[in-house]
Amino acid sequence: MSRAAHGGRGPAIRLAGLRKVYTTRGRPPVVAVDGLDLTVERGEIFGLLGPNGAGKTTTVEICEGLLDATEGVVEVLGMDWGGDAEQIRARIGVSLQDTRLFEKQTVAELCALFAGLYEPSRSVEELIALVQLEEKADTRYAHLSGGQRQRLAVATALAGRPELLFLDEPTTGLDPQSRRSLWDVIRAYRDEDGGTVVLTTHYMEEAAQLCDRVMVVDHGRSIALGSPAELIAGLGAAHVVEARAPGLAARVDGGVLEGIEGILERHANGDRLHLSVTAPHVVLPGILRAFERAGVELEALTTRHTSLEDVFVHLTGRQLRDGGES
Ligand SMILES: Nc1ncnc2c1ncn2[C@@H]1O[C@H](COP(=O)(O)OP(=O)(O)OP(=O)(O)O)[C@@H](O)[C@H]1O
Ligand SMILES: [Mg+2]
Known part of the structure; x- marks a missing residue:
């Protein structure tokens, strides 16, 4: 039975009044997240959408325990990073926006390394097959293409059979076919393992296809929240x-x-x-x-x-376009 079925109480994520202000000596403070309230239910595929600098990575990295919030409530799987860090870490999977793994290790070695961090974990063969890197199993990380590295990052995030998976721009730079196959991996993780996914993306098409609900963020604030269909109908x-x-x-x-x-x-x-x-x-x-x-x-x-892209233009008066499936 999957671990997800044994999860603790509470929603996958609860944020209330979340704020993050970056302060660097000699520079004006940067308000990256400016009062976000958000509940992600278990079993959802949830998308954070927004332009460069909107605060998406900052928000997910706070949820992942990599950054401290300046203010606000952050609950992950009903727990708190302050008191339950080890428990949370064992139950989440993380793929960062810019993952760098050991250059000299092969795909199989890196999968083994991550699988070794968790109990229970997936087998190396299973991880490699999940992201279709069989042909590259013995290739060193340094010799993988950008898209292959990204797929490997997702595989390593799934190594510990997490209940909650964070993917920061998992498909940026992937070719359309790899993107679709990663969508299948994400859907299967939710449908078969009962997992919850929080992802960020710039691709409106991806959000519309993959996400049950999305939050559109701009300047660290939520400007729309709902299913893609609801947001489009709202226009x-x-x-x-x-x-x-x-x-x-x-x-x-x-x-x-x-x-x-x-x-x-x-x-x-x-x-x-x-x-x-x-x-x-x-x-x-x-x-x-x-x-x-x-x-x-x-x-x-x-x-x-009408598409989610139109929703964004309507809300902000700007285009989000930053690449796409066209
Ligand atoms: N370590 C840091 N120190 C100072 N400012 C930062 C730091 N990290 C991020 N910022 C600023 O915080 C804001 C939000 O950045 P963040 O990386 O969360 O945006 P994002 O929505 O993930 O953008 P992208 O789509 O480009 O990945 C930006 O204005 C960024 O310049
Ligand atoms: Mg980012």
């Missing part, structure tokens, strides 16, 4: 229409689209126009007629479903 617009034409933003600001019903929100910038709409088939004819009347020569027109 009230199911579809996005995107158009491109020379100088389109100026034409739109000049009133080209006035009087067309069903456009909930619009962003125009340079040659690009972005419209949030409830029903594209209802608004599109009017939009096309208006463009034609105004002599706008469209270079492209596409429609798609």
